[in-house]
Amino acid sequence: MAHIVVIGAGLGGLPTAYELRHLLPPQHTVTLISDQPKFTFIPGLVRVALDITPIDHFQLELAPLAQRQGLEFIHSRVTAFEPRSRCITLENEQTVHYDYAVIATGPGFAFDRVPGLGPHGGYTHSICSAPHALEARTAWLNFLERPGHLVVGAAPGAGCFGPAYEFVLMADWILRQRGLRDKATLTLVTPEPYVGHLGVSGVKNAQRLTEKLLRQHQIEIIDNAEITSVSPAHMTLDNGRTLPQTYAMILPAFRGVQFILDTPGLATEKGFIPVLPTQQHAQFPEIYAIGVSVSLTQPEKTRIPIGMPKSGQMTEAMGMAVAHNIAVELGVLPAPLQVPTLEAICFAEFGDTGILYVAAPVLPDPATQQRRYAYAVQGRWVVWGKTAFEYYFMAKMRQGAAVPWFERLGLKALFGVDLVKPIPHLQKTIVSA
Numbered sequence: 001m002a003h004i005v006v007i008g009a010g011l012g013g014l015p016t017a018y019e020l021r022h023l024l025p026p027q028h029t030v031t032l033i034s035d036q037p038k039f040t041f042i043p044g045l046v047r048v049a050l051d052i053t054p055i056d057h058f059q060l061e062l063a064p065l066a067q068r069q070g071l072e073f074i075h076s077r078v079t080a081f082e083p084r085s086r087c088i089t090l091e092n093e094q095t096v097h098y099d100y101a102v103i104a105t106g107p108g109f110a111f112d113r114v115p116g117l118g119p120h121g122g123y124t125h126s127i128c129s130a131p132h133a134l135e136a137r138t139a140w141l142n143f144l145e146r147p148g149h150l151v152v153g154a155a156p157g158a159g160c161f162g163p164a165y166e167f168v169l170m171a172d173w174i175l176r177q178r179g180l181r182d183k184a185t186l187t188l189v190t191p192e193p194y195v196g197h198l199g200v201s202g203v204k205n206a207q208r209l210t211e212k213l214l215r216q217h218q219i220e221i222i223d224n225a226e227i228t229s230v231s232p233a234h235m236t237l238d239n240g241r242t243l244p245q246t247y248a249m250i251l252p253a254f255r256g257v258q259f260i261l262d263t264p265g266l267a268t269e270k271g272f273i274p275v276l277p278t279q280q281h282a283q284f285p286e287i288y289a290i291g292v293s294v295s296l297t298q299p300e301k302t303r304i305p306i307g308m309p310k311s312g313q314m315t316e317a318m319g320m321a322v323a324h325n326i327a328v329e330l331g332v333l334p335a336p337l338q339v340p341t342l343e344a345i346c347f348a349e350f351g352d353t354g355i356l357y358v359a360a361p362v363l364p365d366p367a368t369q370q371r372r373y374a375y376a377v378q379g380r381w382v383v384w385g386k387t388a389f390e391y392y393f394m395a396k397m398r399q400g401a402a403v404p405w406f407e408r409l410g411l412k413a414l415f416g417v418d419l420v421k422p423i424p425h426l427q428k429t430i431v432s433a
Helices: 013-023 042-049 062-068 130-145 162-177 206-216 312-329 380-399 405-415
Strands: 003-007 029-034 038-040 059-061 072-075 078-082 087-090 095-097 100-103 149-154 185-189 220-222 227-230 234-237 242-244 247-251 287-289 337-340 344-349 354-360 373-378 420-423
Touching: 003 013, 013 029, 013 062, 013 100, 013 312, 029 062, 038 062, 042 130, 042 162, 042 380, 059 062, 059 380, 062 072, 100 312, 130 162, 130 247, 149 162, 149 242, 162 185, 162 206, 162 247, 162 344, 206 220, 206 354, 206 373, 227 247, 287 312, 312 337, 312 344, 312 420, 344 380, 354 380
Parallel strands: 003 029, 003 100, 029 072, 100 287, 149 185, 149 247, 185 220
Antiparallel strands: 038 059, 078 087, 087 095, 227 234, 234 242, 337 420, 344 354, 354 373
């Protein structure tokens, strides 16, 4: 009997735990560890911060979900991780031993890299977690009472840019609906070399459509820019320019969470875990990692360093591969190992319109530097598509489904996107020290 532990219960961890429980017979134990009592659909937090949708719409209690699906659930924070003894220490002083561990923690936030950044002692807001979004919502409601200078963007080193575009354009939409747009200035500040880059260069039409939309709505664009400091009323850029700010929402750079940073040999200096194509750690093959915790190298050299995006869909694909591969390792599935394709679809909602960004795969072929395809399209239907996906995703989390066959078929039929692919010549991963 094997004990598989999944650390983290977000967009990656919860579906992976579901898939493991679906694939493995009951003699194997699957334990889900989370420092949060609720699952949160992170892409919905833009709407929470702008007071469009209540947060309850995007959250589910984890304990009853785990019980219904035959998962062991521990609500506690991991304080220490020992790969050699396969032991996890929790904040509640409990220790958990594992045969396989799946690290799906999501990110830590590097607010400290820019003086004055962040909601904890800083002067900017974030929508990267539920508490951050609720704090941002309170400040947004105050901003609507006294509109002024709204600055939205991303810090140097960030790899997630889509929510910044969503936030600034949806803020513009709300201000126009309320007759307040002439009382506010809107500015987008990003370290991307151009707007619509999204950490993924070469997406057809992405720059043109994104830039056109921002300019149509009189939103000032400051790209290729580094935020160097933030004060209560101003934001300073690396070119010396100072921007007035009444309200600022700035996405931070990510790093690994603390227990990953504290574990020698587990991760890079920034706390991202290097993995083999099968999502296994190179030195500890019983450890798998998925989502933001994985180390993906940004292949493009930009003036200001930016990270590599790791979308929710990419994370789900990694989780599918991990669950499958663990089942193969345990002899449950007589099948080849799988790898995630890292093909990404991003529905970006901008009020009364939206843009669909597709990159298949996100990382271009290292030999040719080409993708199968990458494009962006705009339309009102994108907003409907994102809303439908939100309802669908929350429904399948309630039902205990990871990525059903009909979802995979739909992604392939509509967008030509595959989530995973087999490695025929590998039946098991062999790792040398």
